[in-house]
Each structure stands twice: as structure tokens, then as C-alpha cells.
Amino acid sequence: MxxxxxxxxxxxxxxxxxxxxxxxxxxxxxxxxxxxxxxxASIDSILLEKYPPNAPGATFLISKNGNIIYHKAFGLSNLELAVPMKNGNVFEIGSITKQFTAISIMMLMESGLLNLEDEITKYIPDYPTNGNTITIHHLLTHTSGIKSFTSIKGLNTIAEQDLTPMELIDFFKNEPIDFLPGEKFKYNNSGYILLGYIIEKITGLDYATFVEENIFNELEMKASRYASHSKVIQDRASGYHHKDGYTNNKMISFSLPYSSGSLMSTTGDMFKWQEAIKNNLLIRKETADIVFTNYTLNNGEHIDYGYGWHIKKIENARSLEHGGSIFGFKSMGVYIPDSDIYVIGLSNCGCNSPTEVTRKIAVLAMYD
Known part of the structure; x- marks a missing residue:
């Protein structure tokens, strides 16, 4: 019992x-x-407040461990037709273009077609360096001392002209340098123009074709492209400014931003890009390590920049990031390697930058 x-x-x-x-x-x-x-709901609340339904908007994507955990659109892609924004809208990404230019250079380096310590006079023999040694490394890290063409008087006079890369280089090459190579860090669009020309000189392809064939096609980034005003681009978001009301974005020739800022993409395609970089699909890991090194000046001071990416910290975690700004558009991408978190925000008004909100969302994702 x-x-x-x-x-x-x-x-x-x-x-x-x-x-x-x-x-x-x-x-x-x-x-x-x-x-x-x-x-x-927290992300929705933040983005709805920043990008209300009746104004220019944005699309945001968050991924964690290689999986998309958030992907939404806010506001309007076209004010005149009151077209709501959608995830597939195509934006001008401005200076995020520099990431693609930097990786293109590294692909050529892996192929043995260039060396990072090559002097620019190897590719442009008559470039006036005035006895200074300016290398590809200096161009990639914004430490060349070459004056950025976007800060030169007279830019407005050529803004709508379709220039060849060499004609654009002629516009700024005779300007006095801002400092000796390697002495300072100063963000510089001219350096990435020169890198685009070097890509063309080595490959025999124009920059747009090289990026399309070797990056966009390889990664099936089907919505990404070199920007164009004349071509019909499906799901293109219209760009705006805001000063005493909204106005359409100022028109410039895309031959000016060129390899420093003339690409277009979507948040979905940018996720493919980030995954390709993370998984070393375009360049080897040891090459990626070179890209994401926090470089130093001649005096040993870190510049918090690698090749095409700012290297910063968010909540004491290493962050690889870059923003973009071009007439009528702002963009921001943040990747936190330790948490494998990527946040990309693309907006269609120069008045409403996604930079700070993208970093804020990255913090929230770290603790999700």
C-alpha cells in the first residue's frame, strides 16, 4: 500500500x-x-513622429544576425501626387556611394592591378602634387590635403554641366592643398573623384559600368544604379527641400558627385550590400580588415575612419557607419559588428536627416 x-x-x-x-x-x-x-511599436512611434504621413518620408530597415527584423516606409515619396512611400522606393544615397568606390578599389588591389601606396601621379601624370607624395591610401582616408571640390567657389557655374571625370579633376586640381598629406583628416569629395577616375583608368570601364557589373549584378542589387535625371527609374522617390514650404530638389549633373555620391539604391538592396561585406563575398577577410582599420595621421592620432566607413562607437560598441547628403536626399547606415545589427535609413528631403534616429534605433536593437 x-x-x-x-x-x-x-x-x-x-x-x-x-x-x-x-x-x-x-x-x-x-x-x-x-x-x-x-x-x-517603439520604432514605429519614433519614425512616425519624424516622418509624418503628409510630408516627405523615409524607409528604414533593421537586420539582426543576418535576418530582417523591421522594414517599413513612412511619409510620401511624391508630394505633388500624394504617393505614399513604400519599402521598394529608390533613393539617391549621396556619400554612401563612397563605400562602393572604396570596395571597388580593394577589388582591384586583390587582383594585383593597383597598390594602396601607389602615388596618384602613376595614374594622372600631370597632377600637380607640388613635390608631395599623395597616395591612394590618402585618398581613401580623406588625409590627402587636396581641397574638396564642393567647397570651391565657382561650383555653381558648372553644377548643371555634364563633365568627364578628367574635366571635373581639372576644376579642382590646381587649388592649393589644405595641408600636407597625412597631417590632418578632412572629409574630402575630391579624393573619391580621383579614385573613380583611377578605377576607369585601370579597367577601361566607366565607373557606373564597373560598379554595375562587378557589384550590383553580382549581389543581385536589382534596384541599384548610377543616378540619372533623364531615365525612367521605377519607384524613384522624388527629392525635396524645405524653406518657407517644400520645393523640388535642385537639379545638378550627376557627373559632379560621380564616384563620391551618384549612386541610387533601396533599403532592401543596401541590406544585400551589408551582408555581402560582412560575409566577404566581394573581398577577402584580410582585405576587409584593411578597409575597417581605424587609421592614423602622421603623428599617430586616430582619425576614426577606414576606407569608405566612419569607425565610431555606440554604447561602447564598435560601429561602422556612413551617411549621405545630396540635393533633396539624406541617408544613413550603421552596422554594429559585435551584435551583427544593421540599420539603414533613406529619406527624400534634405530637411530631415535620418542620421541621429538611425543611431538611436541601433541602440534599441542592441537591447532587443
Whole structure:
């Protein structure tokens, strides 16, 4: 009788533990679901406030561990037709273009077609360096001292002209340098123009074709392209300015931003780009390590920049990031390697930069 009683008691105990386990799992799943909803709702609230339904908008994508966990659009892609923004809208990404230029250079380096310590006079023999050694490395890191063409008087006079890369280089090459190579860091669009020309000189392809064939096609970034005003581009978002009301963006020739800022993309394609960089699909890991080195000046001071990416910190975690600004558009991409979190925001008004909100969302994703 005692044996039967103990058996029954043991059976009841096992049933209780099993029931407790079921309750615990159910509660955990419920908590996870609620927390997931809270995370999504938090991001929605932040972005709805910044990009209201009746104004130019933005698209945002968040990925974690290689999986998209958030992808939404806000505001309008076209004010005149009141067209709502959607995830597939195509934006001018401005200086995020520099990432593609830097990786193109590294692809050529891996192929043995250039060296990072090559002097620019190897490719442009008559470039006036005035006895200074200016290398590809200097161009990639914004430490060349060459004056950025976007800060030169007279830029407006050529803004709508379609120039060849060499004609654009002629516009700034005779300007006095701002400092000796390697002495300072100063963000510089001219350096990335020179890199685009070097890509063309080595490959025999124009910059747009090289990027399309070797990056966009390889990664199936089907919505990405070199920008054009004249071509019909499906799902193109219209760009705007805001000063005493909204106005259409100022028109410039895309031959000016060229390899420093003339690409277009979507948040979905930019996710493909980030995954390709993370997984070394275009360049080897050891080459990527060179790209993401925090370089130093001649005096040993870190510049918080690699090749085409700023190297910063968010919540004490290493962050690889870059923004973009071109007439009527702002963009920002942030990648946190330790958490494998990527946040990309593309907006269609020069008045409403996604930079700070993208970094804020990255922090929230770190604790999700």
C-alpha cells in the first residue's frame, strides 16, 4: 500500500513539474511576443513622429544576425501626387556611394592591378602634387590635403554641366592643398573623384559600368544604379527641400558627385550590400580588415575612419557607419559588428536627416 501511495505521490509531483514547465514556456513566449511588439511599436512611434504621413518620408530597415527584423516606409515619396512611400522606393544615397568606390578599389588591389601606396601621379601624370607624395591610401582616408571640390567657389557655374571625370579633376586640381598629406583628416569629395577616375583608368570601364557589373549584378542589387535625371527609374522617390514650404530638389549633373555620391539604391538592396561585406563575398577577410582599420595621421592620432566607413562607437560598441547628403536626399547606415545589427535609413528631403534616429534605433536593437 505504501509503495502504491509513493507511486501516486511521485506521479502527482511529475505532473506538477510538467505543468509548471508548460506555464513557464507559455509565459516566456508571451513575454517575448509582447517585447517584440513593444520594440516594433517603439520604432514605429519614433519614425512616425519624424516622418509624418503628409510630408516627405523615409524607409528604414533593421537586420539582426543576418535576418530582417523591421522594414517599413513612412511619409510620401511624391508630394505633388500624394504617393505614399513604400519599402521598394529608390533613393539617391549621396556619400554612401563612397563605400562602393572604396570596395571597388580593394577589388582591384586583390587582383594585383593597383597598390594602396601607389602615388596618384602613376595614374594622372600631370597632377600637380607640388613635390608631395599623395597616395591612394590618402585618398581613401580623406588625409590627402587636396581641397574638396564642393567647397570651391565657382561650383555653381558648372553644377548643371555634364563633365568627364578628367574635366571635373581639372576644376579642382590646381587649388592649393589644405595641408600636407597625412597631417590632418578632412572629409574630402575630391579624393573619391580621383579614385573613380583611377578605377576607369585601370579597367577601361566607366565607373557606373564597373560598379554595375562587378557589384550590383553580382549581389543581385536589382534596384541599384548610377543616378540619372533623364531615365525612367521605377519607384524613384522624388527629392525635396524645405524653406518657407517644400520645393523640388535642385537639379545638378550627376557627373559632379560621380564616384563620391551618384549612386541610387533601396533599403532592401543596401541590406544585400551589408551582408555581402560582412560575409566577404566581394573581398577577402584580410582585405576587409584593411578597409575597417581605424587609421592614423602622421603623428599617430586616430582619425576614426577606414576606407569608405566612419569607425565610431555606440554604447561602447564598435560601429561602422556612413551617411549621405545630396540635393533633396539624406541617408544613413550603421552596422554594429559585435551584435551583427544593421540599420539603414533613406529619406527624400534634405530637411530631415535620418542620421541621429538611425543611431538611436541601433541602440534599441542592441537591447532587443
Amino acid at each position: 505504501k509503495v502504491v501511495f509513493n507511486f501516486i505521490k511521485m506521479k502527482k509531483s511529475l505532473c506538477f513539474k510538467y505543468l509548471l514547465a508548460i506555464i513557464s514556456i507559455t509565459f516566456f513566449n508571451y513575454q517575448s511576443a509582447i517585447y517584440g511588439q513593444t520594440f516594433e
